[in-house]
Amino acid sequence: MVNATVPRIDQEPVSTKAYQAIREFIYQEAGIDLGGAKQMLVSSRLNKRLRHYTLQTLDEYADLLKNPAAGEERQMAIDLLSTNETYFFREPGHFEHLRKEVLQSHPQDRTFRLWSAASSSGEEAYSLAMVLDDFFGRRTNWEIFGSDISRRIIQKANSGLYQTHRIDAIPKDYLSRYCRKGIGRYEGFLLVDSKLRDKTRFAEINLTRNLPDVGLFEVIFLRNVLIYFDDLTKETIVRNLISKLRPGGILYIGHSESIKGMNLPLTLIAPTTYRKQ
Ligand SMILES: C[S@@+](CC[C@H](N)C(=O)[O-])C[C@H]1O[C@@H](n2cnc3c(N)ncnc32)[C@H](O)[C@@H]1O
Known part of the structure; x- marks a missing residue:
């Protein structure tokens, strides 16, 4: 039976079967819980893959994803189905808290x-790089590690290149100290200064899988991603991540997210801000 979702002119309708298969795929691969009513989103994001393969329906595409030889296409589908909305200095309260309550008490002789x-795409990581460089100067070494499940978005993060209409929230002083304005074919773009890019690295990591050996961190930002997971996945991800925090380290989650009621070794110290016990 074909369900009653009305597609836009450029979209393929999604049968119940195809929707369930794609919903199951992204849940198994990324832990993302699409819920029961994201047919329009699925259709609009995957439509270009139908054209690419000259397929007629999302049922055919869902079958293609089941093929073990379709590794590249499975990654492409993850890239397209994940929501990557982000911007510089998003939820600025966390940056203020970090500066006032966390950086102040860090021992000078240890890399932060x-x-x-x-x-x-790296805006959060580079915003943090600006704050750390500004605060620590040459006194204390620091490094930032960024990760995401999406290969395409990690490539963008590594480039450090952004369109200038997306930089409104960067403080003017930081703009002049840490960002280079593009010229010629880079007109309309800015490049994060190599001084910050050299201390910021990115890797493709799926938070629902075993985490690689990345060492211990003083601070983890885990913002605006927990909203896509069910409670069990959320708790597993947070538990795994806090094993990578030093004792006393800080976890920030997004302002619209909650980990209340989970039995985790964390103490709430400010809104959406936790200290590892
Ligand atoms: C809305 S963005 C949040 C970006 C940034 N943290 C912020 O607050 O602006 C959510 C990101 O989570 C990533 N994501 C979704 N599922 C993931 C998973 N299982 N493992 C790692 N990253 C995942 C998506 O690819 C997306 O880039």
């Missing part, structure tokens, strides 16, 4: 390590 988990 921060993980932007689910970094998307």
Whole structure:
């Protein structure tokens, strides 16, 4: 039976069977819980893959994803189905808290390590790099590790290149100190200064899988990604991530997210801000 979702002119209708298969695929691969009513989203994001393969329906595409030889296409589908919305200095209260309450008390002789988990295209990581460089100067070494499940978005993060209409929230002082304005074919873009890019690295990491050996961090930003997971997945991800925090380390989650009621070794110290016990 074909369900009653009305597609836009450029979209393929999604049968119940195809929707369930794609919903199951992204849940198994990324832990993302699409819920029961994201047919329009699925259709609009995957439509270009139908054209690419000259397929007629999302049922055929869902079958293609089941093929074990379709590794590249499965990654492409993850890239397209994940939501990468982000911007510089998003939820600025966390940056203020970090500066006032966390950086102040860090011992000068130890490298300050921060993980932007689910970094998307890197705006969060580079915003943090600006704050760390500004605060520590040459006194204390620091490094930032960014990660995301999406290969395409990690490539973008590594480039450090952004369209200038997306930089409104960067403080003017930081703009002049840490960002280079593009010229010629890079007109309309800015490049994050190599001084920050050299201390910021990105990797493809799926938070629902065993985490690689990445060492211990003083701070982890895990913002605006928990909303896509069910409670069990959320709790597993947070538990795994806090094993990578030093004792006393800090976890920031997004302002619209909650980990209340989970039995985790964390103490709430400010809104959406936790200290590892
Ligand atoms: C909305 S963005 C948040 C970016 C940034 N943290 C912020 O707050 O602006 C969510 C990111 O989570 C990533 N993501 C979704 N599922 C993931 C998973 N299982 N493992 C790692 N990253 C994932 C998506 O690819 C996306 O880039």
